[in-house]
Amino acid sequence: MLQRYGERVHKIAIDADFTCPNRDGSKGRGGCTFCNNVSFSPNGRKPPPLTEQIAAGRRVIRKRTGARKYLAYFQAYTNTYADVDQLRQLYDQALAEPDVIGLAVGTRPDCVPEPVLDLLDEYQQKGHEVWLELGLQSAFDDSLRRVNRGHGFAEYKTAVLHARERELQVCTHLIIGLPGETQKHCEITLKRVLELGVDGLKLHPLHVVKGTQLANEWRRGEYRPLTLDEYVDTATHLILRTPPEVIFHRVTGTASRKILLAPDWCSGKWLVLNRITEALHRQQLKNNHSLIPADCKEPPQWNSSARPATYHL
Ligand code: SF4
DSSP: OHHHHSSOEEEEEEOOOOOOTTTBSSSOBSOOTTOOGGGTOTTOSSOOOHHHHHHHHHHHHHHHHOOOEEEEEEOSSOTTOSOHHHHHHHHHHHHTSTTEEEEEEEEOGGGOOHHHHHHHHHHHHTTOEEEEEEEEEOSOHHHHHHTTOSOOHHHHHHHHHHHHHTTOEEEEEEEESOTTOOHHHHHHHHHHHHHHOOSEEEEEEOOEETTSHHHHHHHTTOOOOOOHHHHHHHHHHHHHTSOTTSEEEESOOOOOTTTEEEOGGGGOHHHHHHHHHHHHHHHHHHHOOTTSOTTOOSOOOOOSSOOOTTSOO
C-alpha cells in the first residue's frame, strides 16, 4: 500500500450491525465453536452510526500513525449477508468519506454470491481499492466440521474462483491451532490456498474466549491451546513458504483480557510479533530469505509506536 499510494493506508474497523448465517439458523445455530464476536469487535451491540465509527477510527489512527488515507474495513460478523441494494448503500456511505479510498469486506466463503462480487467489482472499476477477506480457517473439511463452520473447502474454492474472474483481491484468513490440527495441516492448507491463488493472508492463533463452545471443550480438557513457541514456529513456517508477492495483513491476533481464557499470550501482540520477527531473522541468517532486508543485522523490536516498515508483516 505504501508503494501503491506513496503513503500509509490504514484500515478503520467497522461494525455495520450484520449478523451471520451460522448463527441465525440459515446455515447453522450457535456459530463457530470459537466465535464470540466481541473478541474481534470491541464496539459491542448496537454499533454507532457508520460515519461516527469512521470518525472515531480516523482520530485514533491519525494520532498514532499520521495516516491520511483509509480503507473501510467491514469486520464484524458476515459483511455480505444482506441484499445487494442494502450492501451498496452501506459501502457507498463509507466511500463517501473523502479520505476513505477503498473497502475491505470480511465474510464467509459461502456468503459471496455473484451479484455481491459484481458490486465489489463495480467499486474496483471506479478505482477504489477493494479487498475481499474470506474466513477459510482450514482447508480440511473435518476440521471445519469440528468447529461448526457450516461450510467446507468447496465453497471457498468457488468464491475464490469467482472473485479472481473479476480480478478482485482476496485476503484469506487462516487459524493456527484448530482442534485436531498439526503444523502439517496448516502447511497443506496454505499450499491449497496458494494453488488457487490469493493476494493476502491473515494468520490468527485459535484463542479460547468466554461464552463459546470451545471454552466448554477447553474446561473439559478436550482442547489444548498452542504454546507461544508452537504458534511462532508454525506461523514462521507458513510465512517462509509463502511467495513474497502475497501480503501478510496480519500474523497474529489478540483478544481482550476481559474475555480471554487461554492461551494467555494471546492478550498481547507485540510479544508474538517480536518472537516471529526473531525467528524469521534466524532463518534469514540460515537461508538468505528475501523477506528480511539484507542490511538488517538485528531483528527490529515491534511495539505500540515502532513498526519496522521494511518487514512485510
Ligand atoms: S462465521 Fe464468523 S461471525 Fe459467523 S459464527 Fe463463525 S466466526 Fe462467528
